[in-house]
Amino acid sequence: MSRFFVLFALALCAFTLPAKAELATRDQMASMIVPPFSLGEALNDKGVYQLLNSGGAEAGFVFETEQMAALPGFSGAAINMLVTLDPDGRFLDVKLLSHNEPIFVSGLGEAPFHKFFEQYRGMSISDSLVVGTPYGRGGAGSDLVYLDGVTKATASVRIAHESLMAAALQVAREKMSGIASGPPVKPNADITDVLDWDTLVADGLVGHLYMTNAEVDALFAGSVWSDDDPEATAEPDAPFIDLWLVDIGAPAIARAVLDADGFDELQRFSEISGDDEPLLVIETARHGLVSEDFVRNTAPDRLSAEQGGFPVALRDADLFVSLSRDLPRELRNGTAMILRTDRRLGFDPTQPWELHAQIVREHGMFQPEIGIRNVVLTHSTDARFYTRPEAIKPLPAWREALLNRQSDLIPLGILLIALLAVQGAALKPLARLRNFVPLRLVILGVVTVFIGWWGQGQLSIVTVLGVIRTVWEGGNFGFLLYDPFSLAVWAAAIIGFVAWGRGLFCGWLCPFGALQEFAHYIGRALRLPQIEPSALWDARLKYVKYVLLAGMIGTVFWAPNSVDKVAEIEPFKTAITTFFLREWYYVAYAAAWLLLGTVLFKGFCRYVCPLGAFMAIGGLLRRRDWIERRAECGSPCQLCKVKCNYGAIKKTGEIDYSECFQCLDCVTIFEDPKTCVPRVLEARRASRTPPAQVAAE
Template identity: 30%
Template sequence: MAPRARRAPPRRDRRGFAAALRALLCLALCLLVAPGAATAQGDEAGPAPLLDRLTPNRIEVIYPGTTRLEMVEDDGPVAAAAYRGDEMVGYVFSTLDVLRAPGYSSTPFDVVAGVTLEGRITGALVLFHAEPYLLNDAPRTARLVQFLHAMEGGEARLGAETGLPPSFVAGATISARAMRNAVQEGARMVLRYRTEEIVVTEPTIDMINFKPRSPEELVADGGLVNAQITNRALQAAMRKAGLGDLLPEVPMTGGPDETYVDFVAGYANPPMIGRNGTGLEPYDTLINGMPEGTMGIFVATLGGVYDHRGTRFNNLSNDFRFDRVSITQGPRSYSFAKQDVIFTRGKVADILVLPADSGFDPMKPWRAELHAAALRPDGTRAPFVLASLDYTLPPGYILMPEPEPAPVWLEPWVEGQRDIAILLVALVALTGILALQGPLTRRRRLHRWVRNGFLAFTLVWIGWIASAQLSIVHLVNYLKAPFVDLSLAFYLAEPLIVILSIYTAISLVLLGRGVFCGWLCPFGALQELLAQAARALRLPQWNPSERLQRVLWNGKYLSLAVILVLIVIAPGAAMVAEEVEPFKTAITAKFVRGLPYVIYAVALLLIGLFTERAFCRFLCPLGGALAILDRLHLVDLLKRRPECGNPCHLCERSCPVRAIESSGKIIMAECFQCLDCQVEYYDDRRCPPLAKLRKRKEREQRQPAAAPAQAAKLGGNFA
């Protein structure tokens, strides 16, 4: 009597656990995107008062030399006034109080900083954050401290350059950039509310800033233009006017190089020019004693026997004209009478007044002309131009609108152009590999070189150099972003991750999970390369049975479900649970991390030496998410034959991750697209159907050659 066949358990029983896990995942995702998910992170609990968070040591870092802090009691952004002795020197504030700017984790961080009354950052220090790529990472945290310290002395303006670029905190560039921007923007908000700073929306004459300056200093910075006319230059001007045979109205003294007149001119309205030039009283007359919009031209004689005034402006016969100076701008000319001049006592310095409706534009170039006269033999005057001074108001005397800061997301894209180009070239190459996998897998050695070369690139450049390891953290953040008021900038802040995410999403829909997991995951590449080394060293290999493997596959769904549920009910615990991925330790931090994390990562790699890609197959939460979505894929490029699985099991045995069932079916949710099965598929010396066909063709090729020989032998016998 034949023994009774062992009955296989019903298929629904084997898959019941997986179905339950998938239901749990759906519940977790619904909770995650619920409108109240943000409040589950404890946002309703406000921070402690600012002064309670600041110890003396922290204050010394934020605002060195501060002797005391006092909270500012007004309706503006929360800030404390910083004092040195009895003098208030600036403010101390917290980005958490002022902006609540979110970090990469979408949880607002707390960076305290100081700003001077002049608008300069005095220091910055992070008190709290939940940034996944900074937590439990001492080297990277130390770099963040240096990065924030280097902001000292920088402008309190969003977009202003600082001492170090955000890329200095490699692996946490987004977090560093977000903290820097929050400090700059928060400092400007604190200052604007409490100072008399004018918000400039278009170029405006600087009527605020003033400090004492000499005429020489004003000439040096362009506030004044100067003409020093010597006796020799006077004679040259007269010859140019055709008056070389006459004598000047005001006689020369001294030799040819003696100064005849030292004349300056400039726009008088900026206090740095007009007030320094004439003194407070004449300048006040221009600004406060004249109708609104009145403008002034400052003119002065600093030395020489000639001056810009003369005496004729006092004569009725001259119509009281101030005829030694005129102004031209484009087609317009401006001359002045005595009543158009604000005179200065004690020095030859005056303001020529232009009414608001004169058409004069101080922002545009203009010219001041100094006039003189020669005496004809009959005693009449022959006027000529002694000096022409071209003037343009320097930029330092014009208040410009703050430059519109570039979008926050644009900076990393501009800075990372080289890395972006390298990654795009690599993705084009990978697309070519997948599209041309037929010709590639027909050449076993070429396939192995291409495969290992790309894995090495993924590990070394994408992982260790560019730190572009896609992880469950990115997936969760992308899912949460629309529901916690994060802008498009949040998605675009990491160019390489954005590009990889887009490529992974497209390839997932088209070909399945294996494109990313098998080709673009740095930790997966590290496992596979180590596994190849282990097989070369003949280390024993273990793979679970088909039934046990189905159970173990559910581990990645379980780890994904735990993380998603914890994010909703216990965000702090979720950050710990996300450490199930060793990516941060092995790839981003390059094993420079706390000992427990290093031991865990190394342990996973050691297991992978005996069971290839054990972590990817049985524990990776990102792999679990991609495996769920793999069911959407549209195209199956991996070829199969009717003989696959019955009777042939060659591909099943050659699959390093056992993603092929004994029936010959490829389980695409577990396939890493390594193409090893396709190498076997096209190998006519190993694939039984192809080997059989090859042998038949070889026999057919030999038979025609044997027929003539057989006929010759028979013909000889008959002879």
């Protein structure tokens, strides 16, 4: 029967189509923008839009994450967010648009998830953002920026964070050309070399762009502007542009070109604007640095810069320039100014960059035609004058999850290894223990409290459905690594498939299953009448869980957004994940199963649990029949069958491993010479046989 449902599930996969994420319309996007901002034009076909300020100027970018980084959550569906970034790569806002994370849909509620995203406001995509709490060396002195997770849902928020950052960095690379991908270099204050002008020139620390009038005329040759500079025609060999460039971010270089007063003022500027790189430009010829219309503390209108094909923003530093008397006289008599650019926006003074000088000519008296030519000075500064902080790269999400849960994973690992070892090597001695039942209940208590309520390791059919959806849509299975605690329990359950079938998990590692077993013992202690369906109805009811599993698999394909709703068939989230702190109808549903468990032994596990159905199918991997049987088992002895609360023993005495929960009751009977009927009868026969006859035999 189990094999039938496997084939049925595969058939569903073959005749259904996956759901595809759809872009929000422009009107839908516009309705989500909070004034004074508004939505601008679409910038690509992935849902990236301009963000406009109240004056209609570009103020950043707006986009959905699902189109660019559709990492699957635990339901198999992506978590979609609306992100607004300013031009410098800082988060203005992050809003949750849609998701199917079961823990938030009908567990903890939406509020904690929305609150998590509020933490991004004001942070930069260049920050090393991680979800969790500091551990080890990553304490208060670390460059990592920690975001508070959500208790019981850290795995889900990690997936959301990874999706958000992946999408934001993709937009930055495409639309914000120049956002630094790592920490910027900083001037090395430890370099105390005494430098002079000649040394700076000899070491290539001074850039120089020189052009005569004739060379500039050649740039306009053949155009309407070729004869529009009479001075150039009159003195072709005279200099038109004599531009000198020195990067004075490094104190050793600045000290060589500025006098004491100028250097002190620059130091004060650097203390205030520590991320700005100051650039000294000097012009001694007729070109000049700026036009007559230039306004201080703004971008120079005749100079611009570029690095790596991306523009570099230059602004006047508005500093008084006082040059060293060691500089050549013609430079001290020239026009000088200090520009600045922000290293955080990607400018690296140690890498080649270009300073563009704009040459402008006018043709005509009224509404003249403007002709522009650009000449380029390429420059870089020796890397020894800067320090390059090691890029603080967040660990892969799965390693972050491991480190944040290592205090739980260590005792979990010990518990799982011990359980596997004892059941693998000492199953019979375990079942023979006089106090086996109390010991089993203690273990189930530890499973409920530690694995369930504390560790949040209750496995769920949601994970299975998420994997199926990921396989169908060709997604990434990385979401499984975000919850290493549950993954370890899954690993033990899969090992159990091969060694014992479904029983290891369903009988020993399921917190809700343990609660049902406790309910059974409470019912017995209260002497409540027990309900036991007839053999016929018991067999029929056991098929229900397979039908439910098949229907839930179908939901993955036909109605993927409803997976979280149909998964509420499991009361695990209510009883284990949220400690019964949910809406009353969910609490009533979970409580009803536990109350029923006082009179019907583990009714949910036996008849309804879709995860149990999956575990039974996984149990087909079992390689051996590990419960020993005697020739008398089933005929004539039916004691084990009668005592099996799960109805997992056939009349023939065979074990139905698809329904066996590994409670070991039948093993206890098998090993007890005072309880096992064949052994009791054999002992009686032996006691009646005369010793001489026994010796002769």
